[in-house]
Amino acid sequence: MIWQLDLALLIIVVISAIAAITVKDLLSSAILLGVYSFLLCLLWTEMGAVDVAFTEAAVGAGISTAFFIGMIYQTTRRTKD
Secondary structure, eight states, rough: OOOHHHHHHHHHHHHHHHHHOSOOOOHHHHHHHHHHHHHHHHHHHHHHHHOOOOOOOIIIIIIIHHHHHHHHHHOOOSSSO
């Protein structure tokens, strides 16, 4: 394991998690959560947990993000901000 790569990925994961929480737009938040899941997938792959990384890529970054985006497009806004 390369600890510099682990540290860089962990910092980017934390930044993407904070960004997903603080952003106001739901679509941007869903995309940032997909980025968060993909970065965790990369982190687990680098750590040697390939089976966990594959599951995170398929479920977390793939299907969940698609469901989030699909449900966001099914909602309507009450106000025009």
